[in-house]
Amino acid sequence: MAEILVHNLCKEFGDFVAVQSSSFKVEDGEFFMILGPSGCGKTTTLRMIAGLELPTSGEIYIDGDEVGQMPASRRDIAFVFQLYALYPHMNVRRNISYPLLSQGMRRAQVQEKVAEVARILGIQDILESPVSALSGGDRQRVALGRAIVRNPKCFLMDEPLGALDAEFRAHMSEELRALHNRMGATTVYVTHDQLEAMQMGDKIVVMNHGIIEQFGVPQDIYDKPASMFVADFIGSPPMNFLRFRANVEAGATAVPYRQHRLGMPALHEPLEGDVVYGVRPEHISLSDSADYRGEIMASEYLGTTQIITLNTENGEVKARISSSQPARVGETVGLEFNGATVTLFDNQSGRALRSELNEGVLSSG
Numbered sequence: 001m002a003e004i005l006v007h008n009l010c011k012e013f014g015d016f017v018a019v020q021s022s023s024f025k026v027e028d029g030e031f032f033m034i035l036g037p038s039g040c041g042k043t044t045t046l047r048m049i050a051g052l053e054l055p056t057s058g059e060i061y062i063d064g065d066e067v068g069q070m071p072a073s074r075r076d077i078a079f080v081f082q083l084y085a086l087y088p089h090m091n092v093r094r095n096i097s098y099p100l101l102s103q104g105m106r107r108a109q110v111q112e113k114v115a116e117v118a119r120i121l122g123i124q125d126i127l128e129s130p131v132s133a134l135s136g137g138d139r140q141r142v143a144l145g146r147a148i149v150r151n152p153k154c155f156l157m158d159e160p161l162g163a164l165d166a167e168f169r170a171h172m173s174e175e176l177r178a179l180h181n182r183m184g185a186t187t188v189y190v191t192h193d194q195l196e197a198m199q200m201g202d203k204i205v206v207m208n209h210g211i212i213e214q215f216g217v218p219q220d221i222y223d224k225p226a227s228m229f230v231a232d233f234i235g236s237p238p239m240n241f242l243r244f245r246a247n248v249e250a251g252a253t254a255v256p257y258r259q260h261r262l263g264m265p266a267l268h269e270p271l272e273g274d275v276v277y278g279v280r281p282e283h284i285s286l287s288d289s290a291d292y293r294g295e296i297m298a299s300e301y302l303g304t305t306q307i308i309t310l311n312t313e314n315g316e317v318k319a320r321i322s323s324s325q326p327a328r329v330g331e332t333v334g335l336e337f338n339g340a341t342v343t344l345f346d347n348q349s350g351r352a353l354r355s356e357l358n359e360g361v362l363s364s365g
Helices: 042-050 092-102 107-121 136-148 166-183 194-200 218-223 228-233 359-364
Strands: 004-013 016-026 031-035 057-062 077-080 154-158 187-191 203-208 211-216 240-248 254-257 260-263 271-279 284-286 293-301 305-312 315-322 332-337 343-346
Touching: 004 042, 016 042, 016 203, 016 211, 031 042, 031 194, 042 057, 042 077, 042 154, 042 187, 077 136, 092 107, 092 136, 107 136, 107 166, 136 166, 166 194, 187 194, 194 218, 203 218, 203 228, 211 218, 211 228, 228 240, 228 271, 228 343, 240 254, 240 315, 284 315, 305 332
Parallel strands: 031 187, 031 203, 077 154, 154 187
Antiparallel strands: 004 016, 004 057, 203 211, 240 271, 254 260, 271 343, 284 332, 293 305, 293 332, 305 315
């Protein structure tokens, strides 16, 4: 397996810039997620690593070798597509064995490797079946098998579970992560599904409009978002944003707002002007003693928890509280924020302000 290093990668299609100055490192054996909405540049980035697109500028290193202008056939990678890309006239065994036979490998060795891959994927009983008769999940296993059998330096996967229904997609996510753990393979996986990225990834790159918004481990991406885009894209419901003007001294642990003092981690520099106060729904609690108030507009029951929507002086706020806690529509309640978990953002740039909460994440990102 191999380490992948991307440095200042750019891709332009005429006047359109699809990827802008992207840099990140995929460690050997890591399960690495590229996450973002449609059109953000994530698939273009993956295709450049694969050699299916050539970069306009920048470098790509696989296992220490610069491969940015090298054809895909010489990069020793395996690509798994969303729509399987299987040979419909072949059965499962022939689909999996085809890459090895095309390389001139002896048939006895091919049969041995196909049997091993079939055992790993649990598809021994369908090796002689035509792929046209298989379910979506089995077809995806065959596509994975055809990639695995080559034992490449790294695996590149472009939303390989996107065509599956939600329930089976969750099951295949667990299987794919377990397969990765057994093989220790370097894997770069593109998805627009935040739950898939958080569940499966060792590290995540979040992209938007061709730019890397944040790069880090899933917990930091969620708890310490580097921008308002990341805070809004990650989480269900997403982070709440309260906008107002405030003057805050360096080292202060609360934002003065009208008669309220809203807790926050200590800022490392003073703040004056427009501020965005970001707080996750699960970090809001109802308190009779809190002087920041909101009217409950709706309640969504989710089993052990409920999500309540409140109308406040700063707009709509969502809170995730215990389902056993009374929350009646039309009731006005006090809201208490867990200041230690709050992120403050610059209203103009949307970037997180440096504080005790996110100092390490922002300095390394």
